[in-house]
Amino acid sequence: DVKVTQSSRYLVKRTGEKVFLECVQDMDHENMFWYRQDPGLGLRLIYFSYDVKMKEKGDIPEGYSVSREKKERFSLILESASTNQTSMYLCASRLRDFSNQPQHFGDGTRLSIL
Amino acid sequence: GNSVTQMEGPVTLSEEAFLTINCTYTATGYPSLFWYVQYPGEGLQLLLKATKADDKGSNKGFEATYRKETTSFHLEKGSVQVSDSAVYFCALSDGGATNKLIFGTGTLLAVQP
Numbered sequence: 001d002v003k004v005t006q007s008s009r010y011l012v013k014r015t016g017e018k019v020f021l022e023c024v025q026d027m028d029h030e031n032m033f034w035y036r037q038d039p040g041l042g043l044r045l046i047y048f049s050y051d052v053k054m055k056e057k058g059d060i061p062e063g064y065s066v067s068r069e070k071k072e073r074f075s076l077i078l079e080s081a082s083t084n085q086t087s088m089y090l091c092a093s094r095l096r097d098f099s100n101q102p103q104h105f106g107d108g109t110r111l112s113i114l
Numbered sequence: 115g116n117s118v119t120q121m122e123g124p125v126t127l128s129e130e131a132f133l134t135i136n137c138t139y140t141a142t143g144y145p146s147l148f149w150y151v152q153y154p155g156e157g158l159q160l161l162l163k164a165t166k167a168d169d170k171g172s173n174k175g176f177e178a179t180y181r182k183e184t185t186s187f188h189l190e191k192g193s194v195q196v197s198d199s200a201v202y203f204c205a206l207s208d209g210g211a212t213n214k215l216i217f218g219t220g221t222l223l224a225v226q227p
Contacts, residue, residue, distance in 0.1 A: 004157070033215075040219055041219060042203065042217040042218055042219040042220050043158075043203070043215075043217040045214060045215075048214070058214070090157055090158065092157075092158075102148065102160040102163060103158075103160075103215060104160075105150075105157035105158040105159070106157050107155070107156050107157045108156075108157050
């Protein structure tokens, strides 16, 4: 089975801090994604990556950046955390960009910015 | 643009009741359609999928049929269990250069014994 592991289940940070969320997958998937999940809004795509060192903006990239130096790892960076970035963050991976391949999700990181 | 609309929750049912969660979509072309489930405290898991019109996806007693004429992909189960309590997300794969998933807002299902 595909395993997508997010480094923290819960994280509390302060406004203005630089925050790193880490995601690792063990199935050699090319594609990786970062979403945020908010009540009533579903999942919204922040950034995705086709492959190593490649990245594309999703629907809500403002205030975020990403890094993909190795195929198995995809990091989400909050450059200067703000309270409106308090949310659940979900990482996912997928075997290439074929439309009928499912995305596999981690368990999420619940981030609180104080 | 492409979008997914699903019924608002919460949906509260008694054990062994019939479940329907409505999902309709707007898309150009021929998207693939998915249902994901999120159990409490966990990430999303793929429940079922359908890749073309009239396909029926099924898993764990859940079913959904890709209806192009009504642009729908309603989720059904004949007899729900307490363990089915979760949030259910309908999604489509936009089939464009990125093949991104576009999600509905999710429907919370609560099954009471």
